[in-house]
Amino acid sequence: MTHPASGFVALSAFLYYFRKHLFRHPEFRINDLAWKSTAVFIYCGILLLIGYLASRRMHNIRDYYAGGKQLGFINVAFSARATGESAWLLLGVTGTGFAIGLQGLWIGVGELIGVGIAWLWMAKPFKRLTDQYDSVTVPDYLESHFHDTSHGLRLIAAGALVVFVPIYAGSQVFATGKAFNAFLDIDHYLGATIGFLVVMLYITKGGFIAVVWSDVFQGLLMVCGLVLLPLVGLLELGGLTNLFDTLSVDYPGHLTLTGGQGWTTLVIVQTLGFLAIGIGFLGSPQVFVRFISIRDEDQINKGALVAMLWTFCADVGAVMLGMTGRALFTDAELGFDPDNVLPVMSQALLLPFFAGVYIAMVLSAIMSTIDSLLVVASSSAVRDYWQKTRHPDMSDELLMSLSHKLTVVLALLSFGIGIGILAYDMENGIFWVVIFGWSGIAATFCPVIILSLCWRKLTALGAKCAMVTGFLATIVFKFAVPPLFVVTGWDNGVTYLNALDVLLPAFVVSALVGTVVSLSDQEGQRRLEHLP
Numbered sequence: 001m002t003h004p005a006s007g008f009v010a011l012s013a014f015l016y017y018f019r020k021h022l023f024r025h026p027e028f029r030i031n032d033l034a035w036k037s038t039a040v041f042i043y044c045g046i047l048l049l050i051g052y053l054a055s056r057r058m059h060n061i062r063d064y065y066a067g068g069k070q071l072g073f074i075n076v077a078f079s080a081r082a083t084g085e086s087a088w089l090l091l092g093v094t095g096t097g098f099a100i101g102l103q104g105l106w107i108g109v110g111e112l113i114g115v116g117i118a119w120l121w122m123a124k125p126f127k128r129l130t131d132q133y134d135s136v137t138v139p140d141y142l143e144s145h146f147h148d149t150s151h152g153l154r155l156i157a158a159g160a161l162v163v164f165v166p167i168y169a170g171s172q173v174f175a176t177g178k179a180f181n182a183f184l185d186i187d188h189y190l191g192a193t194i195g196f197l198v199v200m201l202y203i204t205k206g207g208f209i210a211v212v213w214s215d216v217f218q219g220l221l222m223v224c225g226l227v228l229l230p231l232v233g234l235l236e237l238g239g240l241t242n243l244f245d246t247l248s249v250d251y252p253g254h255l256t257l258t259g260g261q262g263w264t265t266l267v268i269v270q271t272l273g274f275l276a277i278g279i280g281f282l283g284s285p286q287v288f289v290r291f292i293s294i295r296d297e298d299q300i301n302k303g304a305l306v307a308m309l310w311t312f313c314a315d316v317g318a319v320m321l322g323m324t325g326r327a328l329f330t331d332a333e334l335g336f337d338p339d340n341v342l343p344v345m346s347q348a349l350l351l352p353f354f355a356g357v358y359i360a361m362v363l364s365a366i367m368s369t370i371d372s373l374l375v376v377a378s379s380s381a382v383r384d385y386w387q388k389t390r391h392p393d394m395s396d397e398l399l400m401s402l403s404h405k406l407t408v409v410l411a412l413l414s415f416g417i418g419i420g421i422l423a424y425d426m427e428n429g430i431f432w433v434v435i436f437g438w439s440g441i442a443a444t445f446c447p448v449i450i451l452s453l454c455w456r457k458l459t460a461l462g463a464k465c466a467m468v469t470g471f472l473a474t475i476v477f478k479f480a481v482p483p484l485f486v487v488t489g490w491d492n493g494v495t496y497l498n499a500l501d502v503l504l505p506a507f508v509v510s511a512l513v514g515t516v517v518s519l520s521d522q523e524g525q526r527r528l529e530h531l532p
Contacts, residue, residue: 103271112315196418
């Protein structure tokens with residue numbers, strides 16, 4: 001039986017030599033833009049077809065938000081990974097590989113640890129409890145687990161999602177504009193609008209099933225692309241040895257895990273920041289709702305294998321793509337923007353049609369995140385606020401109608417935020433813009449989800465305080481603390497904070513607050529003693 005890796009090598013060789021030799025003939029020459037546009041139109045058409053087919057399976061609110069809780073491990077694994085990644089992988093991590101080389105692999109290590117813990121340790125007890133509580137959303141689980149009759153946990157969770165999801169989704173709209181501009185030289189704003197409209201069309205009718213089915217298609221496209229393009233780049237360079245030889249002369253720091261600086265304090269802090277990205281997989285609602293939707297616990301171990309293999313191939317491929325791009329192209333050829341390494345490399349080394357496929361891959365990373373976020377935020381507002389706290393007797397038909405409308409409203413809000421980022425913050429790299437939205441959701445939910453599964457002394461009050469603290473700490477560490485360092489004269493602290501970013505400190509503060517408040521909550525502890 002042929003090893004899968006040999007298939008990737010053969011396909012990359014075919015793409016490379018077809019571009020180099022056969023495509024030189026005039027009969028193969030058709031307008032490059034036409035080829036690229038054709039690939040993008042095919043991709044968008046497939047998504048719209050998925051949305052239409054999924055809409056025919058929408059019967060009630062459980063289908064719209066959790067796929068009827070009957071999905072298999074392949075669907076859930078690909079959907080969780082495609083959702084967990086975004087433009088930051090296709091454009092941000094490849095750009096990081098271009099900028100710092102092998103040091104970027106710490107991102108992959110952090111993600112592998114996070115994905116592994118989520119699937120192998122947290123998924124089974126979480127699935128068991130959500131089935132026991134008949135939960136459809138993560139706030140459903142929180143309220144049932146802590147027996148919170150005040151609906152406080154549900155409202156905090158819903159509020160946090162309605163705030164941070166448009167920010168996170170808006171950063172993806174921003175990335176869409178950059179992608180269309182880099183690939184097709186389309187105006188940033190027009191590109192962002194095109195991508196936004198496609199997502200709106202297939203998600204508002206197809207709901208969670210459309211999201212999952214599209215994620216499987218998009219996740220497969222993403223991982224194959226990140227494996228193939230570095231191989232094509234290595235063929236252009238003449239092999240792995242030539243890559244290392246080229247980088248050792250011009251960028252020797254790219255060939256070490258410390259950026260050539262040794263284990264200085266700043267490098268250690270930066271490495272911790274990269275590793276901490278994996279924390280976001282340990283309870284973020286857009287990821288953990290996949291565990292609610294999986295058919296049964298028996299599917300989880302098989303799903304873990306698929307998810308971890310996907311993560312390894314995608315992250316290593318992304319960093320290697322960036323490093324190969326560094327050996328092939330100058331900063332000027334990338335417009336002095338590392339995020340452009342994938343667009344420039346795919347257009348320089350592949351046929352125009354396949355360069356168009358890479359546009360689709362970038363859009364896949366973006367759309368697979370936006371659609372999941374919008375469904376999660378819509379479910380929080382409609383089910384967790386409107387139905388559960390205001391109108392418990394509302395029919396599924398009315399809930400579905402309200403869900404469609406609110407999804408559109410949240411999508412429009414995300415679009416507005418994305419356009420705002422394009423207008424006022426286009427210079428910042430996609431990696432750090434996306435990470436802020438990711439960190440806000442993760443710092444709000446992950447400490448509470450982890451503690452709820454492993455520590456029986458966490459009280460409802462402790463959970464509420466932890467969530468509020470995580471929410472606020474993300475904003476404080478992002479916007480208030482760096483200026484404070486400058487004012488007090490500790491400018492070097494800004495460098496360390498930027499290297500660490502906001503997720504790890506916000507996560508730690510949230511977990512500490514939840515623990516201290518729970519231990520101090522005597523009434524809450526007495527209530528826990530009487531629970532089964």
